[in-house]
Protein backbone atom coordinates (compact mmCIF):
# COMPACT_ATOMS: atom_id res chain seq x y z
CA UNK A 446 0.00 0.00 0.00
CA UNK A 447 1.37 3.39 -0.90
CA UNK A 448 2.14 5.66 2.02
CA UNK A 449 3.06 9.30 2.04
CA UNK A 450 5.43 9.12 5.01
CA UNK A 451 8.71 7.29 5.46
CA UNK A 452 7.82 5.59 8.70
CA UNK A 453 7.00 1.90 8.21
CA UNK A 454 3.52 0.80 9.23
CA UNK A 455 4.91 -1.59 11.84
CA UNK A 456 6.38 1.34 13.77
CA UNK A 457 3.02 3.04 14.04
CA UNK A 458 1.80 1.51 17.27
CA UNK A 459 -1.83 2.13 17.99
CA UNK A 460 -1.04 4.17 21.12
CA UNK A 461 0.61 6.91 19.05
CA UNK A 462 -2.75 7.82 17.55
CA UNK A 463 -4.84 7.69 20.71
CA UNK A 464 -5.30 11.18 22.05
CA UNK A 465 -7.52 10.25 25.01
CA UNK A 466 -6.68 6.78 26.32
CA UNK A 467 -9.07 5.15 28.79
CA UNK A 468 -7.60 5.84 32.26
CA UNK A 469 -8.59 2.55 34.03
CA UNK A 470 -7.45 0.46 31.04
CA UNK A 471 -4.17 2.40 30.90
CA UNK A 472 -3.50 1.52 34.56
CA UNK A 473 -3.84 -2.12 33.48
CA UNK A 474 -1.35 -1.58 30.68
CA UNK A 475 -3.89 -1.47 27.85
CA UNK A 476 -4.19 1.55 25.56
CA UNK A 477 -7.68 2.02 24.10
CA UNK A 478 -9.51 5.14 23.00
CA UNK A 479 -11.91 6.60 25.59
CA UNK A 480 -15.31 7.88 24.52
CA UNK A 481 -16.45 9.44 27.82
CA UNK A 482 -15.01 11.53 30.64
CA UNK A 483 -16.10 11.42 34.30
CA UNK A 484 -16.05 14.92 35.86
CA UNK A 485 -15.83 13.62 39.46
CA UNK A 486 -13.14 10.97 38.91
CA UNK A 487 -11.29 13.14 36.39
CA UNK A 488 -10.82 10.04 34.21
CA UNK A 489 -11.32 9.13 30.57
CA UNK A 490 -13.28 5.93 30.06
CA UNK A 491 -13.94 3.43 27.29
CA UNK A 492 -17.46 2.00 26.94
CA UNK A 493 -16.56 -1.15 28.92
CA UNK A 494 -15.07 0.75 31.88
CA UNK A 495 -18.01 3.19 31.83
CA UNK A 496 -20.50 0.31 32.25
CA UNK A 497 -18.42 -0.95 35.20
CA UNK A 498 -18.28 2.60 36.66
CA UNK A 499 -22.09 3.00 36.38
CA UNK A 500 -22.75 -0.30 38.15
CA UNK A 501 -21.32 0.91 41.50
CA UNK A 502 -23.52 2.96 43.82
CA UNK A 503 -20.56 5.20 44.72
CA UNK A 504 -19.97 6.27 41.13
CA UNK A 505 -23.32 5.64 39.45
CA UNK A 506 -24.49 9.27 39.82
CA UNK A 507 -21.25 10.83 38.52
CA UNK A 508 -21.48 13.34 35.72
CA UNK A 509 -20.15 11.81 32.54
CA UNK A 510 -19.54 13.81 29.36
CA UNK A 511 -18.74 12.76 25.82
CA UNK A 512 -15.12 13.36 24.78
CA UNK A 513 -15.19 15.67 21.82
CA UNK A 514 -13.36 14.35 18.76
CA UNK A 515 -11.99 17.85 18.29
CA UNK A 516 -10.14 18.02 21.63
CA UNK A 517 -6.41 18.52 21.11
CA UNK A 518 -4.45 15.82 22.99
CA UNK A 519 -1.90 16.84 25.60
CA UNK A 520 1.01 15.62 23.48
CA UNK A 521 0.30 18.40 20.99
CA UNK A 522 0.26 21.14 23.65
CA UNK A 523 3.37 22.93 24.88
CA UNK A 524 3.25 24.99 28.08
CA UNK A 525 5.67 27.90 28.23
CA UNK A 526 6.31 29.92 31.38
CA UNK A 527 6.75 33.61 30.65
CA UNK A 528 9.28 35.33 32.94
CA UNK A 529 7.58 37.93 35.15
CA UNK A 530 9.11 41.16 36.38
CA UNK A 531 6.74 41.62 39.27
CA UNK A 532 5.16 39.32 41.85
CA UNK A 533 2.86 41.78 43.61
CA UNK A 534 0.36 42.69 40.91
CA UNK A 535 -2.28 40.31 39.55
CA UNK A 536 -1.07 38.60 36.44
CA UNK A 537 -2.91 38.61 33.15
CA UNK A 538 -1.79 37.86 29.61
CA UNK A 539 -4.39 40.13 28.11
CA UNK A 540 -3.58 40.15 24.41
CA UNK A 541 -1.38 38.44 21.87
CA UNK A 542 -0.57 38.31 18.17
CA UNK A 543 1.92 36.68 15.83
CA UNK A 544 4.47 38.61 13.84
CA UNK A 545 6.78 37.36 11.10
CA UNK A 546 10.18 39.03 10.63
CA UNK A 547 12.11 37.36 7.79
CA UNK A 548 12.42 33.70 8.74
CA UNK A 549 11.43 34.33 12.33
CA UNK A 550 7.96 33.73 13.72
CA UNK A 551 7.43 35.56 16.99
CA UNK A 552 4.62 36.05 19.46
CA UNK A 553 3.72 39.40 21.02
CA UNK A 554 2.23 39.32 24.51
CA UNK A 555 0.62 42.15 26.48
CA UNK A 556 0.51 41.97 30.27
CA UNK A 557 -2.04 44.43 31.55
CA UNK A 558 -0.87 44.75 35.17
CA UNK A 559 2.89 44.53 34.70
CA UNK A 560 2.52 47.17 31.91
CA UNK A 561 4.87 45.19 29.67
CA UNK A 562 4.71 44.18 26.04
CA UNK A 563 6.97 41.16 25.47
CA UNK A 564 8.06 39.25 22.42
CA UNK A 565 8.79 35.54 22.31
CA UNK A 566 10.74 33.75 19.58
CA UNK A 567 8.55 30.78 18.52
CA UNK A 568 11.64 28.72 17.63
CA UNK A 569 13.21 28.82 21.08
CA UNK A 570 10.04 29.62 23.07
CA UNK A 571 12.10 32.32 24.84
CA UNK A 572 11.13 35.94 25.54
CA UNK A 573 13.81 37.88 23.67
CA UNK A 574 12.76 41.49 24.25
CA UNK A 575 10.24 43.60 26.14
CA UNK A 576 9.17 47.18 26.64
CA UNK A 577 7.07 48.86 29.35
CA UNK A 578 4.42 51.19 27.93
CA UNK A 579 3.91 52.80 31.43
CA UNK A 580 0.16 52.18 31.16
CA UNK A 581 -2.09 49.13 30.83
CA UNK A 582 -1.55 47.36 27.49
CA UNK A 583 -4.55 45.38 26.29
CA UNK A 584 -4.78 44.32 22.62
CA UNK A 585 -1.83 44.07 20.26
CA UNK A 586 -1.67 43.69 16.49
CA UNK A 587 1.01 43.85 13.84
CA UNK A 588 0.29 46.34 11.03
CA UNK A 589 0.82 44.16 7.94
CA UNK A 590 3.70 45.02 5.57
CA UNK A 591 5.28 47.25 8.19
CA UNK A 592 7.65 47.16 11.15
CA UNK A 593 4.97 48.58 13.46
CA UNK A 594 2.71 47.20 16.14
CA UNK A 595 -0.42 48.85 17.52
CA UNK A 596 -1.08 48.32 21.23
CA UNK A 597 -4.21 49.56 22.98
CA UNK A 598 -3.65 51.26 26.33
CA UNK A 599 -6.76 50.70 28.43
CA UNK A 600 -6.31 53.24 31.25
CA UNK A 601 -4.93 56.13 29.18
CA UNK A 602 -7.21 55.84 26.11
CA UNK A 603 -4.30 55.72 23.69
CA UNK A 604 -2.99 53.55 20.92
CA UNK A 605 0.72 53.04 21.44
CA UNK A 606 2.77 52.34 18.33
CA UNK A 607 5.84 50.18 18.76
CA UNK A 608 8.57 49.52 16.23
CA UNK A 609 10.00 46.04 15.87
CA UNK A 610 13.37 45.41 14.19
CA UNK A 611 14.72 42.25 12.54
CA UNK A 612 16.37 41.21 15.82
CA UNK A 613 12.93 41.41 17.49
CA UNK A 614 13.80 44.47 19.61
CA UNK A 615 10.84 46.66 20.60
CA UNK A 616 10.83 50.46 20.78
CA UNK A 617 7.92 52.83 21.48
CA UNK A 618 7.67 55.36 18.66
CA UNK A 619 4.38 57.17 19.24
CA UNK A 620 1.26 57.44 21.40
CA UNK A 621 -2.02 58.59 19.85
CA UNK A 622 -4.98 59.69 22.02
CA UNK A 623 -8.44 58.51 21.10
CA UNK A 624 -11.79 59.37 22.74
CA UNK A 625 -12.74 55.78 23.67
CA UNK A 626 -11.35 53.25 26.08
CA UNK A 627 -9.25 50.67 24.31
CA UNK A 628 -9.64 46.94 24.53
CA UNK A 629 -9.06 44.33 21.85
CA UNK A 630 -8.12 45.39 18.36
CA UNK A 631 -7.54 43.92 14.95
CA UNK A 632 -6.45 45.35 11.62
CA UNK A 633 -8.08 45.36 8.19
CA UNK A 634 -5.28 45.62 5.69
CA UNK A 635 -6.05 48.00 2.84
CA UNK A 636 -4.31 48.74 -0.47
CA UNK A 637 -3.19 52.22 0.60
CA UNK A 638 -3.42 52.12 4.37
CA UNK A 639 -4.69 50.00 7.21
CA UNK A 640 -7.82 50.28 9.29
CA UNK A 641 -7.64 49.63 12.99
CA UNK A 642 -10.79 48.14 14.45
CA UNK A 643 -11.08 48.31 18.21
CA UNK A 644 -13.73 47.54 20.77
CA UNK A 645 -14.43 49.62 23.87
CA UNK A 646 -16.75 49.61 26.85
CA UNK A 647 -17.28 47.79 30.11
CA UNK A 648 -14.54 49.59 32.08
CA UNK A 649 -14.69 52.15 34.88
CA UNK A 650 -12.90 54.75 32.74
CA UNK A 651 -15.47 54.41 29.98
CA UNK A 652 -17.83 57.23 29.28
CA UNK A 653 -19.25 55.37 26.32
CA UNK A 654 -21.22 52.15 26.14
CA UNK A 655 -19.80 49.19 24.29
CA UNK A 656 -18.86 50.07 20.73
CA UNK A 657 -16.78 49.07 17.75
CA UNK A 658 -14.59 51.86 16.40
CA UNK A 659 -12.85 51.87 13.05
CA UNK A 660 -9.90 54.19 12.39
CA UNK A 661 -7.89 54.77 9.25
CA UNK A 662 -4.12 54.72 9.81
CA UNK A 663 -1.92 57.10 7.85
CA UNK A 664 1.83 56.84 8.20
CA UNK A 665 3.25 60.29 7.35
CA UNK A 666 6.92 61.28 7.56
CA UNK A 667 6.04 63.34 10.67
CA UNK A 668 4.28 60.46 12.38
CA UNK A 669 1.26 58.20 12.44
CA UNK A 670 -2.20 59.73 12.30
CA UNK A 671 -5.51 58.07 13.07
CA UNK A 672 -8.76 59.15 11.39
CA UNK A 673 -12.07 58.05 12.87
CA UNK A 674 -14.05 56.36 10.10
CA UNK A 675 -16.95 54.52 11.71
CA UNK A 676 -18.40 53.82 15.12
CA UNK A 677 -21.07 51.20 15.87
CA UNK A 678 -22.85 51.08 19.21
CA UNK A 679 -23.16 47.47 20.25
CA UNK A 680 -26.28 47.92 22.35
CA UNK A 681 -28.40 47.64 19.22
CA UNK A 682 -26.97 44.18 18.57
CA UNK A 683 -28.47 42.86 21.80
CA UNK A 684 -31.45 45.18 22.24
CA UNK A 685 -32.91 43.19 25.15
CA UNK A 686 -30.02 44.17 27.43
CA UNK A 687 -30.67 47.11 29.74
CA UNK A 688 -27.28 48.25 31.01
CA UNK A 689 -23.84 48.40 29.47
CA UNK A 690 -22.37 46.29 32.29
CA UNK A 691 -24.19 43.32 30.89
CA UNK A 692 -22.60 43.98 27.51
CA UNK A 693 -18.97 43.14 27.83
CA UNK A 694 -17.06 43.77 24.61
CA UNK A 695 -13.53 42.57 25.23
CA UNK A 696 -11.95 41.33 22.06
CA UNK A 697 -12.35 41.46 18.33
CA UNK A 698 -11.11 39.43 15.38
CA UNK A 699 -11.54 40.05 11.67
CA UNK A 700 -12.04 37.56 8.85
CA UNK A 701 -10.81 39.71 5.96
CA UNK A 702 -11.73 37.14 3.29
CA UNK A 703 -15.36 36.92 4.37
CA UNK A 704 -15.51 40.58 5.49
CA UNK A 705 -16.73 39.75 8.97
CA UNK A 706 -15.96 41.37 12.31
CA UNK A 707 -16.41 39.10 15.35
CA UNK A 708 -16.74 40.68 18.80
CA UNK A 709 -16.69 38.61 21.98
CA UNK A 710 -18.99 40.32 24.48
CA UNK A 711 -19.16 37.94 27.44
CA UNK A 712 -22.43 36.41 26.25
CA UNK A 713 -21.09 34.97 23.04
CA UNK A 714 -20.07 36.47 19.74
CA UNK A 715 -21.55 39.39 17.79
CA UNK A 716 -21.02 39.29 14.02
CA UNK A 717 -20.84 42.52 11.99
CA UNK A 718 -20.01 43.17 8.36
CA UNK A 719 -17.57 45.95 7.44
CA UNK A 720 -20.47 48.40 7.07
CA UNK A 721 -21.45 47.73 10.69
CA UNK A 722 -24.58 45.77 9.83
CA UNK A 723 -25.46 42.99 12.22
CA UNK A 724 -24.90 39.52 10.81
CA UNK A 725 -26.28 37.87 13.92
CA UNK A 726 -24.86 36.37 17.08
CA UNK A 727 -23.74 32.92 18.17
CA UNK A 728 -22.81 31.12 21.37
CA UNK A 729 -23.17 27.73 23.03
CA UNK A 730 -24.29 26.55 26.51
CA UNK A 731 -20.75 25.18 27.00
CA UNK A 732 -19.33 28.71 26.64
CA UNK A 733 -19.41 30.83 29.80
CA UNK A 734 -18.12 34.45 29.62
CA UNK A 735 -16.67 34.60 26.09
CA UNK A 736 -13.40 36.48 26.04
CA UNK A 737 -10.45 35.60 23.77
CA UNK A 738 -11.28 35.25 20.07
CA UNK A 739 -9.40 34.58 16.84
CA UNK A 740 -10.06 33.02 13.44
CA UNK A 741 -8.16 30.99 10.84
CA UNK A 742 -7.95 31.28 7.04
CA UNK A 743 -10.71 28.69 6.58
CA UNK A 744 -13.10 31.01 8.43
CA UNK A 745 -13.25 28.98 11.65
CA UNK A 746 -13.66 31.07 14.80
CA UNK A 747 -12.03 30.08 18.10
CA UNK A 748 -13.68 31.48 21.24
CA UNK A 749 -12.41 31.16 24.81
CA UNK A 750 -14.73 30.88 27.81
CA UNK A 751 -13.25 32.68 30.81
CA UNK A 752 -15.53 30.94 33.36
CA UNK A 753 -16.04 27.64 31.49
CA UNK A 754 -12.25 27.35 31.03
CA UNK A 755 -12.50 26.05 27.48
CA UNK A 756 -11.95 26.93 23.84
CA UNK A 757 -14.74 26.26 21.35
CA UNK A 758 -14.37 26.14 17.57
CA UNK A 759 -17.18 27.44 15.37
CA UNK A 760 -17.46 27.54 11.58
CA UNK A 761 -17.97 30.82 9.70
CA UNK A 762 -21.77 30.46 10.05
CA UNK A 763 -21.52 30.21 13.82
CA UNK A 764 -22.18 26.45 13.96
CA UNK A 765 -20.30 24.72 16.75
CA UNK A 766 -17.63 22.34 15.42
CA UNK A 767 -16.45 21.23 18.84
CA UNK A 768 -14.45 21.89 21.97
CA UNK A 769 -10.72 21.92 21.32
CA UNK A 770 -9.32 22.49 24.83
CA UNK A 771 -10.63 22.58 28.39
CA UNK A 772 -9.52 22.17 32.00
CA UNK A 773 -8.27 18.65 31.29
CA UNK A 774 -5.25 20.18 29.57
CA UNK A 775 -4.73 22.72 32.34
CA UNK A 776 -6.89 25.61 31.12
CA UNK A 777 -8.13 27.79 33.98
CA UNK A 778 -9.24 31.17 32.77
CA UNK A 779 -8.36 31.71 29.10
CA UNK A 780 -8.13 35.43 28.31
CA UNK A 781 -6.35 35.85 25.00
CA UNK A 782 -5.73 33.86 21.85
CA UNK A 783 -4.13 34.06 18.44
CA UNK A 784 -3.73 31.72 15.47
CA UNK A 785 -0.96 31.31 12.91
CA UNK A 786 -2.29 29.69 9.74
CA UNK A 787 1.11 28.75 8.27
CA UNK A 788 2.03 26.56 11.25
CA UNK A 789 -1.59 25.79 12.35
CA UNK A 790 -0.69 26.99 15.81
CA UNK A 791 -3.13 28.34 18.37
CA UNK A 792 -1.77 30.09 21.46
CA UNK A 793 -3.79 30.67 24.62
CA UNK A 794 -2.97 33.19 27.36
CA UNK A 795 -4.65 33.19 30.76
CA UNK A 796 -5.50 35.13 33.87
CA UNK A 797 -3.62 34.55 37.14
CA UNK A 798 -0.81 32.56 35.61
CA UNK A 799 2.25 33.46 33.58
CA UNK A 800 1.89 30.39 31.37
CA UNK A 801 0.89 30.26 27.72
CA UNK A 802 -0.28 27.09 25.97
CA UNK A 803 0.78 26.41 22.39
CA UNK A 804 -1.56 24.03 20.56
CA UNK A 805 -0.48 22.40 17.29
CA UNK A 806 -3.79 21.81 15.54
Ligand SMILES: [Zn+2]
Pocket residue numbers: 467468469470477490491492493494495
Ligand atom coordinates in the same frame (compact mmCIF):
# COMPACT_ATOMS: atom_id res chain seq x y z
ZN1 LIG B 1 -11.38 1.08 29.68
Ligand SMILES: [Zn+2]
Pocket residue numbers: 483484485486487498504507
Ligand atom coordinates in the same frame (compact mmCIF):
# COMPACT_ATOMS: atom_id res chain seq x y z
ZN1 LIG C 1 -16.65 8.80 38.22
